[in-house]
Amino acid sequence: xxxxxxxxxxxxxxxxxxxxxxxxxxxxxxxxxxxxxxxxxxxxxxxxxxxxxxxxxxxxxxxxxxxxxxxxxxxxxxxxxxxxxxxxxxxxxxxxxxxxxxxxxxxxxxxxxxxxxxxxxxxxxxxxxxxxxxxxxxxxxxxxxxxxxxxxxxxxxxxxxxxxxxxxxxxxxxxxxxxxxxxxxxxxxxxxxxxxxxxxxxxxxxxxxxxxxxxxxxxxxxxxxxxxxxxxxxxxxxxxxxxxxxxxxxxxxxxxxxxxxxxxxxxxxxxxxxxxxxxxxxxxxxxxxxxxxxxxxxxxxxxxxxxxxxxxxxxxxxxxxxxxxxxxxxxxxxxxxxxxxxxxxxxxxxxxxxxxxxxxxxxxxxxxxx
Numbered sequence: 001x002x003x004x005x006x007x008x009x010x011x012x013x014x015x016x017x018x019x020x021x022x023x024x025x026x027x028x029x030x031x032x033x034x035x036x037x038x039x040x041x042x043x044x045x046x047x048x049x050x051x052x053x054x055x056x057x058x059x060x061x062x063x064x065x066x067x068x069x070x071x072x073x074x075x076x077x078x079x080x081x082x083x084x085x086x087x088x089x090x091x092x093x094x095x096x097x098x099x100x101x102x103x104x105x106x107x108x109x110x111x112x113x114x115x116x117x118x119x120x121x122x123x124x125x126x127x128x129x130x131x132x133x134x135x136x137x138x139x140x141x142x143x144x145x146x147x148x149x150x151x152x153x154x155x156x157x158x159x160x161x162x163x164x165x166x167x168x169x170x171x172x173x174x175x176x177x178x179x180x181x182x183x184x185x186x187x188x189x190x191x192x193x194x195x196x197x198x199x200x201x202x203x204x205x206x207x208x209x210x211x212x213x214x215x216x217x218x219x220x221x222x223x224x225x226x227x228x229x230x231x232x233x234x235x236x237x238x239x240x241x242x243x244x245x246x247x248x249x250x251x252x253x254x255x256x257x258x259x260x261x262x263x264x265x266x267x268x269x270x271x272x273x274x275x276x277x278x279x280x281x282x283x284x285x286x287x288x289x290x291x292x293x294x295x296x297x298x299x300x301x302x303x304x305x306x307x308x309x310x311x312x313x314x315x316x317x318x319x320x321x322x323x324x325x326x327x328x329x330x331x332x333x334x335x336x337x338x339x340x341x342x343x344x345x346x347x348x349x350x351x352x353x354x355x356x357x358x359x360x361x362x363x364x365x366x367x368x369x370x
Contacts, residue, residue, distance in 0.1 A: 003086050005094035008044035016054045022275030024074030024108050027056045033245035053078040070100035074108045101355035106168050109143040112136035112345040119337045131321040155350040169318030170348045175341035178312035188340030200297035207301040210256035215239050218268040222284035259294035266294035271302045278306035279315040
């Protein structure tokens with residue numbers, strides 16, 4: 001019996017994700033509400049009446065036309081271990097019928113991993129400038145084979161400048177938690193991280209979880225961080241929408257952490273968890289009182305809570321692939337490698353043009369917008 005795809009409800013979508021243990025939070029129904037400028041749809045793959053896969057599709061409209069780019073960030077949630085041609089063809093048929101002129105997806109498959117020891121050695125080697133040039137500690141041949149299959153089916157991998165593709169980062173940093181205790185995780189960190197965590201405790205930094213009303217305080221520090229680090233901050237309403245949508249789906253889906261020293265907020269972060277995967281998603285810190293190490297304290301508390309909450313992976317999200325010490329982006333990797341985790345390379349984001357002229361025009365339009 002052939003596979004077919006149809007629209008499903010959020011409850012069915014969530015139940016399937018729960019049955020898989022986890023999926024990217026970008027593939028939960030709540031994420032559609034967060035991305036208000038896109039139209040969202042939950043879809044399911046069925047063989048007869050059995051649900052065998054799900055995906056969150058975000059539709060972005062072409063100006064003045066009822067045609068759309070259909071985007072599945074860090075998805076769809078499918079069994080990628082075998083031949084996926086039939087599943088992708090069924091998705092294409094459904095999305096084309098809904099007006100899609102092209103499809104973009106980013107299967108959440110890790111192709112390569114580099115452990116902390118390998119990363120430290122690579123960072124100390126003046127000859128190496130790109131993570132992709134470093135022999136990996138582990139390569140997943142099955143995930144690599146999916147890339148070959150996608151190319152043969154006409155999908156095109158999107159360019160990732162410095163490891164950042166058009167949508168989600170190709171390179172991420174993760175701390176494995178499965179089978180480990182708090183002492184194990186702490187022992188895996190470098191001396192600087194452990195010293196900073198102890199220093200924060202000695203200085204009396206207190207980390208608590210916040211409620212929706214505390215988002216304004218988080219946002220005040222987040223804007224200060226944006227000005228200091230030269231990025232454009234999201235408005236407070238974005239975080240309020242995220243809170244409302246994600247906590248309605250699961251009260252523990254999104255949590256706010258606040259680190260205070262003598263009553264002053266010095267760092268604030270958000271943590272997302274879906275099943276066995278936890279993500280550090282947004283972070284902020286004040287310029288004042290950096291010496292009390294509030295950022296280390298809040299990260300350690302999020303790791304401890306993730307471990308207690310059954311997470312098997314603590315995800316610090318994107319890094320670039322640079323190892324060049326003259327590149328300012330390398331600081332992100334240097335900071336994260338101190339946790340003792342590993343760098344991972346995902347399969348990346350892939351496009352399938354359906355209407356090639358419209359796809360080409362839309363791609364050119366988006367490049368002009370930057």
